[in-house]
Amino acid sequence: MSLSIQARVIREGGFELNVDVAFPDREVSALFGASGSGKSTILRLLAGLDHTPSIRVSFNDTVWQDDSTFVPPNQRHIGYVFQHLNLFPHLSVSGNLDYAETRRQSGGGLSRQDLLDILNLSSLLEKLPRQLSGGEQQRVAIARALVNNPHVILADEPTGNLDTATSNEIMDLLDVLNKTGRTIVMVTHEPDIAERAKTVITLRDGLIQSVEQNRS
Amino acid sequence: MTSSNGWIRRKVLIAGVLIPLFVHSSCYADDLRIGVASNFRSTLEQIATGFKLAHNIEVEVSAASTGALFAQVKSGAPFDILFAADSIRPALLESEGHTRLRRTYAYGQLVFWTPGKPANETTLKQYKGTMAIANPRHAPYGKAATDTLELMQVKSDRVVYGTNIAQAFNFVRTGNAPAGLIALSQIKYMNVPAIEFWVVPPESYAPIEQQLVVLKNASMNAELFVAYTFDPGTTRLIEKSGYLVSDTGNQPGTGADR
Amino acid sequence: MTDSDLVSLWLTLKLAGATTLVLIVLGTPLAWWLSQRSHSSERGWLRNTLQNIVEPLVALPIVLPPTVVGFYLLLAFSPNNLPGELWQSATGTTLAFSFYGLVVGSAIYSLPFYVQPLQVAFSALQRELIEAAATLGASPLDRFFSLIVPLSRRGFIIAICLSFAHTVGEFGIVLMIGGNLPDETRVLSIALFDHVEALDYGKAHVLAGGLLGFSFVTLFLLYAVDRRWQNGTRTT
Numbered sequence: 001m002s003l004s005i006q007a008r009v010i011r012e013g014g015f016e017l018n019v020d021v022a023f024p025d026r027e028v029s030a031l032f033g034a035s036g037s038g039k040s041t042i043l044r045l046l047a048g049l050d051h052t053p054s055i056r057v058s059f060n061d062t063v064w065q066d067d068s069t070f071v072p073p074n075q076r077h078i079g080y081v082f083q084h085l086n087l088f089p090h091l092s093v094s095g096n097l098d099y100a101e102t103r104r105q106s107g108g109g110l111s112r113q114d115l116l117d118i119l120n121l122s123s124l125l126e127k128l129p130r131q132l133s134g135g136e137q138q139r140v141a142i143a144r145a146l147v148n149n150p151h152v153i154l155a156d157e158p159t160g161n162l163d164t165a166t167s168n169e170i171m172d173l174l175d176v177l178n179k180t181g182r183t184i185v186m187v188t189h190e191p192d193i194a195e196r197a198k199t200v201i202t203l204r205d206g207l208i209q210s211v212e213q214n215r216s
Numbered sequence: 217m218t219s220s221n222g223w224i225r226r227k228v229l230i231a232g233v234l235i236p237l238f239v240h241s242s243c244y245a246d247d248l249r250i251g252v253a254s255n256f257r258s259t260l261e262q263i264a265t266g267f268k269l270a271h272n273i274e275v276e277v278s279a280a281s282t283g284a285l286f287a288q289v290k291s292g293a294p295f296d297i298l299f300a301a302d303s304i305r306p307a308l309l310e311s312e313g314h315t316r317l318r319r320t321y322a323y324g325q326l327v328f329w330t331p332g333k334p335a336n337e338t339t340l341k342q343y344k345g346t347m348a349i350a351n352p353r354h355a356p357y358g359k360a361a362t363d364t365l366e367l368m369q370v371k372s373d374r375v376v377y378g379t380n381i382a383q384a385f386n387f388v389r390t391g392n393a394p395a396g397l398i399a400l401s402q403i404k405y406m407n408v409p410a411i412e413f414w415v416v417p418p419e420s421y422a423p424i425e426q427q428l429v430v431l432k433n434a435s436m437n438a439e440l441f442v443a444y445t446f447d448p449g450t451t452r453l454i455e456k457s458g459y460l461v462s463d464t465g466n467q468p469g470t471g472a473d474r
Numbered sequence: 475m476t477d478s479d480l481v482s483l484w485l486t487l488k489l490a491g492a493t494t495l496v497l498i499v500l501g502t503p504l505a506w507w508l509s510q511r512s513h514s515s516e517r518g519w520l521r522n523t524l525q526n527i528v529e530p531l532v533a534l535p536i537v538l539p540p541t542v543v544g545f546y547l548l549l550a551f552s553p554n555n556l557p558g559e560l561w562q563s564a565t566g567t568t569l570a571f572s573f574y575g576l577v578v579g580s581a582i583y584s585l586p587f588y589v590q591p592l593q594v595a596f597s598a599l600q601r602e603l604i605e606a607a608a609t610l611g612a613s614p615l616d617r618f619f620s621l622i623v624p625l626s627r628r629g630f631i632i633a634i635c636l637s638f639a640h641t642v643g644e645f646g647i648v649l650m651i652g653g654n655l656p657d658e659t660r661v662l663s664i665a666l667f668d669h670v671e672a673l674d675y676g677k678a679h680v681l682a683g684g685l686l687g688f689s690f691v692t693l694f695l696l697y698a699v700d701r702r703w704q705n706g707t708r709t710t
Contacts, residue, residue: 080606086602387653
């Protein structure tokens with residue numbers, strides 16, 4: 001059981017990506033590599049954000065994409081943490097979270113209040129994104145992606161904007177979520193972050209260099 | 217060449233160029249400039265061609281709506297003669313002192329046109345559909361049309377106005393209006409088959425009097441052109457184009473007021 | 475203002491309102507489609523080519539004399555030609571000399587004034603915001619109303635105001651296809667023209683002055699609201 005992808009595509013700029021990889025279900029996996037290696041592209045393809053033909057993506061028994069099917073991102077039960085902040089500027093923190101909650105709900109996982117507590121967001125609820133610092137925006141973005149308890153969490157450099165202490169807190173949060181049954185794939189270029197994942201897949205120039213298992 | 221000769225030569229050259237510019241040229245200009253209402257333009261161009269051949273005087277014709285020509289003349293446009301499509305504007309120009317002669321040169325004739333169907337007095341009286349006419353408020357053919365509709369008691373569904381007789385004609389020609397009251401001159405120009413139109417008897421409407429004016433400062437050749445316009449050969453041409461020509465010649469402003 | 479001029483005023487507002495509504499419904503998806511340019515050279519080829527043709531077509535009414543548009547419309551509306559024939563068999567009347575015909579003509583004529591500001595606003599939207607909404611479970615239609623519309627508010631306001639005001643001032647097309655019917659197609663600009671042609675300058679002044687004043691006030695307010703917006707919200 002896994003989240004798997006087989007893709008051979010030419011990315012913008014002419015670089016080829018050629019991968020066949022399965023991320024184990026209900027585990028934390030890391031896509032590790034230098035920038036430009038293709039890791040963010042894989043994450044986007046897993047989410048269906050770039051509708052590229054001739055690739056195969058499936059999650060356990062469900063086919064998300066193949067030659068005859070394409071399930072659009074809004075129908076895949078995913079939570080995506082983007083590398084660059086994209087909170088909705090016309091909504092408050094609370095509004096951003098509402099947006100996610102009113103569109104999808106599934107049981108299990110953490111409640112909204114839990115997330116607010118862990119990420120220390122309760123005092124920021126009425127603020128607009130432009131009134132928040134970079135780190136605060138990052139935490140809100142993470143909360144928004146997780147608040148409707150998606151089955152699969154795709155995180156692109158989730159600790160990118162954050163100091164070490166907060167980074168550790170985020171990783172702890174992901175561990176907690178994983179224990180409730182979520183499959184997590186995160187993209188990172190930081191070795192110590194990658195080390196906290198169960199499976200580390202290293203990419204280089206569009207190809208998989210290695211797949212390593214860490215002690216959990 | 218001594219310097220004194222050169223100096224004289226230069227003076228003569230300068231005089232030769234400057235003096236003619238200062239002499240008021242109106243009486244000496246050969247060319248005639250004529251402004252004509254659009255619906256009479258094709259006929260006037262034929263008259264002008266004949267005049268050129270007969271008198272060897274150049275004629276320049278500008279066509280526009282009577283309203284536009286009227287405005288241009290008031291702003292000082294250098295026309296010698298204006299051929300208007302009505303008698304109101306010429307009368308106004310005369311009362312404001314812009315003219316030295318005003319005369320009726322033609323009477324417009326109204327026709328009932330139904331493309332593709334026979335037209336006569338009966339079909340006009342019984343006509344129920346959309347009727348295109350020129351705007352009665354400011355176009356001479358329009359007023360004639362409403363006079364006729366009233367006299368014949370035509371109960372048409374809807375009467376649409378073209379800004380001028382040309383637009384009314386176009387509404388019928390394109391098929392948007394199945395019938396219209398338009399100008400005989402247009403019918404003749406477009407070679408419309410005789411069965412499709414009926415000439416409305418002129419006594420059904422107030423005359424569509426078209427008048428010309430010779431402007432105050434016009435060239436002396438202007439009167440020559442006017443005389444040519446009333447020449448029997450020319451009046452035959454005008455009648456053939458679809459107008460009636462009054463045989464009362466020189467009287468200013470006959471016809472009803474609007 | 476005389477009674478008939480008041481009717482013209484009402485007709486003008488009705489025409490501008492109806493045209494703007496038509497443009498909102500038809501012009502919004504068009505503006506959206508034009509704003510989405512494919513970056514991949516192979517996949518988006520056909521779409522990009524179509525967009526390259528449609529974009530100048532949309533802009534045409536800005537440079538074409540209204541008489542050209544009116545000329546072709548009169549031909550198209552004629553029951554002797556296909557569009558006019560279809561309309562006549564469906565409704566029993568002609569498109570020419572009707573309010574509906576004016577709406578068609580005005581919608582074509584004001585199209586770029588609606589589409590272009592909106593297209594600009596749409597292109598300025600960050601793609602990542604829309605992607606985020608998709609990952610949160612929002613369908614394309616949902617994303618449009620919950621995210622794209624609020625974030626493009628400024629573009630919508632400009633597009634609506636401009637196309638409304640532009641239709642109020644429309645003359646050439648109405649002149650060509652309207653037929654000057656007092657209760658249906660004699661809009662203010664035509665009434666004004668009528669007064670001038672009939673040498674009734676007193677009435678003409680009233681209408682001309684009114685139209686000038688209306689246009690100025692509309693634009694003044696539009697700019698003022700826009701300035702307040704820019705200062706108050708630094709979002710898009």
